[in-house]
Amino acid sequence: MSLVDLTFLHAPSVYDFRQRATLWGPISDVVPSTPVYDMYPIGFAILCAYLEQHGFRTRIVNLAVRMLRSDSFDAERFVSRLRSRAFGIDLHWLPHAHGSLEVAQLVRKHHPGAPIIFGGFSATYYHEELIRYPQVDYVVRGDSTEEPLRRLMECLQQGQEPTDVPNLTWKDTAGKIHVNAQGYRPSDLDHVHPGFRQMVRAVIRDRDLVSYAPFNRWLDYPIMATLTVRGCTQHCAICGGCAEGHAAMSGRTQPAFRRPEDVAQDVRDARRISRGPVMIMGDLRLAGMDYARRFLRAIQGVHGPFIIEFFWPVSRGYAEELAAALPNFVAEFSPDSHDPAVRKALGKDYANENVEQTIHNCLSAGARRFDLFFLIGLQEQTAASALQTVAYCEHLLETANGHGRLVPFIAPLAPFLDPGSPAYEDPERFGYRLHCRTLEEHRQALLSPTWKHILSYETAWMDRDTIAATTYEAGWRLNRIKARHGIISQEKAAETEERIDRARSLMARIDGLIATVPPDQVERELLALKDQIDRANTSTVCDKEELDVPMGWLPFNVVELAKLGMSELWDMAWRRNGHGRAS
Numbered sequence: 056m057s058l059v060d061l062t063f064l065h066a067p068s069v070y071d072f073r074q075r076a077t078l079w080g081p082i083s084d085v086v087p088s089t090p091v092y093d094m095y096p097i098g099f100a101i102l103c104a105y106l107e108q109h110g111f112r113t114r115i116v117n118l119a120v121r122m123l124r125s126d127s128f129d130a131e132r133f134v135s136r137l138r139s140r141a142f143g144i145d146l147h148w149l150p151h152a153h154g155s156l157e158v159a160q161l162v163r164k165h166h167p168g169a170p171i172i173f174g175g176f177s178a179t180y181y182h183e184e185l186i187r188y189p190q191v192d193y194v195v196r197g198d199s200t201e202e203p204l205r206r207l208m209e210c211l212q213q214g215q216e217p218t219d220v221p222n223l224t225w226k227d228t229a230g231k232i233h234v235n236a237q238g239y240r241p242s243d244l245d246h247v248h249p250g251f252r253q254m255v256r257a258v259i260r261d262r263d264l265v266s267y268a269p270f271n272r273w274l275d276y277p278i279m280a281t282l283t284v285r286g287c288t289q290h291c292a293i294c295g296g297c298a299e300g301h302a303a304m305s306g307r308t309q310p311a312f313r314r315p316e317d318v319a320q321d322v323r324d325a326r327r328i329s330r331g332p333v334m335i336m337g338d339l340r341l342a343g344m345d346y347a348r349r350f351l352r353a354i355q356g357v358h359g360p361f362i363i364e365f366f367w368p369v370s371r372g373y374a375e376e377l378a379a380a381l382p383n384f385v386a387e388f389s390p391d392s393h394d395p396a397v398r399k400a401l402g403k404d405y406a407n408e409n410v411e412q413t414i415h416n417c418l419s420a421g422a423r424r425f426d427l428f429f430l431i432g433l434q435e436q437t438a439a440s441a442l443q444t445v446a447y448c449e450h451l452l453e454t455a456n457g458h459g460r461l462v463p464f465i466a467p468l469a470p471f472l473d474p475g476s477p478a479y480e481d482p483e484r485f486g487y488r489l490h491c492r493t494l495e496e497h498r499q500a501l502l503s504p505t506w507k508h509i510l511s512y513e514t515a516w517m518d519r520d521t522i523a524a525t526t527y528e529a530g531w532r533l534n535r536i537k538a539r540h541g542i543i544s545q546e547k548a549a550e551t552e553e554r555i556d557r558a559r560s561l562m563a564r565i566d567g568l569i570a571t572v573p574p575d576q577v578e579r580e581l582l583a584l585k586d587q588i589d590r591a592n593t594s595t596v597c598d599k600e601e602l603d604v605p606m607g608w609l610p611f612n613v614v615e616l617a618k619l620g621m622s623e624l625w626d627m628a629w630r631r632n633g634h635g636r637a638s
């Protein structure tokens with residue numbers, strides 16, 4: 056294994072999850088990850104592409120995926136054998152608070168001289184606390200860390216202290232902590248590329264496909280994603296990525312956009328690799344309709360499937376423009392509640408007629424599917440309101456005339472309320488009671504026996520018991536509704552119902568244990584239930600595969616990949632002989 060300048064490591068949310076019995080419940084039912092959040096942030100690929108372009112050799116190791124794929128995979132041994140001058144660890148999503156710090160400890164143990172660099176939203180929010188952990192040397196802050204990281208790598212290479220590197224929190228050799236100014240905040244994202252080609256090159260070079268897999272199921276369902284924007288114009292109370300969150304964490308007052316033509320080029324590159332759907336992250340209308348139309352012009356002729364996000368309702372005209380450029384697009388829209396008062400409190404001020412019109416506009420324009428997302432754990436939302444949301448889903452299915460193309464989902468706001476979100480920053484105003492404030496409190500919470508106990512909040516309208524019970528009941532009812540309307544088969548519905556029933560009874564059993572057994576015995580008793588708990592842990596309130604967009608039997612574009620692979624092999628041979636890049 057040759058020496059790498061920077062190895063990016065992605066940890067599972069809880070490092071020793073294979074030895075624990077945790078009832079994770081539905082916390083990851085509506086995202087591609089398993090409950091240990093095995094998906095690494097898109098930023099890993101972008102940073103690799105940027106650093107490689109500037110002459111640094113990088114590598115990605117998705118430890119979470121490797122640990123999930125094999126019980127016998129020895130993560131510590133694997134880390135000990137890595138040959139890298141420095142290590143980068145993501146703490147983007149807060150559920151990685153435990154795993155990321157444990158992996159950093161392993162790196163410190165086996166590579167005591169190698170700098171350990173953290174980055175991501177949660178790392179940024181908690182940078183002052185994070186840097187105090189002995190296994191953390193640097194925290195690169197903000198939503199755009201490509202250039203600060205490059206400059207830090209240069210300093211490390213030259214043995215200089217990074218006193219002038221913007222957005223950096225760091226310790227000097229005497230252990231003194233420095234917080235450099237947040238001076239890097241690009242107003243556009245012209246330098247950002249998702250690096251699909253770099254990924255192919257790296258997989259061939261390192262002969263290691265599994266470590267580069269963005270998440271465990273990706274090898275069977277290679278969904279691709281490209282981003283259009285950093286920042287947001289919206290003010291959703293529970294979102295750390297809202298306008299206020301970005302202002303607090305990155306000092307960003309305006310979103311920064313990528314050129315729509317660059318995004319279209321990403322999609323073309325993605326198509327050369329995968330036959331899976333390409334998700335366009337960020338509502339194309341955030342930068343205005345001119346931006347959206349430039350993208351739709353640039354993407355003409357590229358084959359889907361595409362997944363398009365909407366942050367607010369969609370007019371008939373826009374739905375038709377989308378359908379003309381992206382035939383069979385899949386729409387994703389999150390009104391979060393059927394109750395306009397709950398939605399308004401959340402920061403989404405539109406009427407149910409707008410929701411219904413949006414569904415109608417997209418489906419009648421030709422959308423292949425319309426995924427509709429609702430949440431449990433919101434301001435002003437009671438248990439009865441959450442269950443009425445499920446009834447509203449049935450009403451939509453009866454009236455939308457979608458012929459199975461409208462697919463509603465309901466899931467808990469879990470496990471944590473986003474730091475940096477308005478509700479987190481001012482919980483009383485939004486009716487939240489927080490159980491965790493510090494990074495360490497979140498890290499400890501992840502070791503609780505169930506997702507209900509891990510939840511970092513309660514609301515004035517629902518305590519943790521009610522959130523959990525309502526989630527199971529809502530999931531149970533929606534599952535039956537979906538079967539009635541032919542969205543899922545009776546067989547699938549029966550399997551999901553059985554998982555929900557099992558999860559409910561396990562939750563009751565664990566509650567009983569906690570109430571009656573001394574704390575040191577609870578863990579032992581839980582381990583005795585591990586098999587049952589593990590079987591109730593994925594696809595609890597809906598089957599994760601309901602989110603999948605059907606593909607052909609061959610998930611990858613084999614011919615194009617072979618061509619790409621040959622050109623990369625040629626390029627590597629060319630450079631090994633002392634030349635620059637051949638292409």
Ligand code: SF4
Nearest residue numbers: 287289291294297366
């Ligand atoms: S949840 Fe709201 S604030 Fe957050 S990214 Fe989406 S639209 Fe923006």
